Amino acid sequence: xxxxxxxxxxxxxxxxxxxxxxxxxxxxxxxxxxxxxxxxxxxxxxxxxxxxxxxxxxxxxxxxxxxxxxxxxxxxxxxxxxxxxxxxxxxxxxxxxxxxxxxxxxxxxxxxxxxxxxxxxxxxxxxxxxxxxxxxxxxxxxxxxxxx
Numbered sequence: 001x002x003x004x005x006x007x008x009x010x011x012x013x014x015x016x017x018x019x020x021x022x023x024x025x026x027x028x029x030x031x032x033x034x035x036x037x038x039x040x041x042x043x044x045x046x047x048x049x050x051x052x053x054x055x056x057x058x059x060x061x062x063x064x065x066x067x068x069x070x071x072x073x074x075x076x077x078x079x080x081x082x083x084x085x086x087x088x089x090x091x092x093x094x095x096x097x098x099x100x101x102x103x104x105x106x107x108x109x110x111x112x113x114x115x116x117x118x119x120x121x122x123x124x125x126x127x128x129x130x131x132x133x134x135x136x137x138x139x140x141x142x143x144x145x146x147x148x
Contacts, residue, residue, distance in 0.1 A: 034136050043079075078110065085102060
């Protein structure tokens with residue numbers, strides 16, 4: 001004897017075509033908004049890593065003092081490139097979804113690594129920032145990976 005808790009299919013409300021389109025439009029708008037926020041954040045963060053002195057960056061976060069300047073500048077370049085990939089479909093729909101998906105995976109990797117670096121360095125504000133960025137980027141990846 002199996003017990004299911006889901007209502008029978010006949011009891012579930014059916015959505016009209018207009019409701020389905022509205023939900024899809026709202027979902028698309030939400031994902032583009034999240035993508036824009038992530039892209040703006042990483043363009044700004046990458047630009048700061050490329051243009052600010054190491055002493056200024058060290059005053060803001062502890063890890064630049066522990067690594068070479070080339071690594072800090074390289075992280076800045078990677079952040080900008082991945083941020084641009086998040087909004088690449090806006091420039092050309094011919095590119096398709098792959099730059100966005102690759103960029104989302106890359107940013108999730110960067111955010112996870114930096115969450116660990118900031119947590120180990122006890123930069124709790126920056127660790128929370130990276131946790132928030134993960135909470136924004138993961139839904140973008142999951143929402144855009146599905147073909148609709």
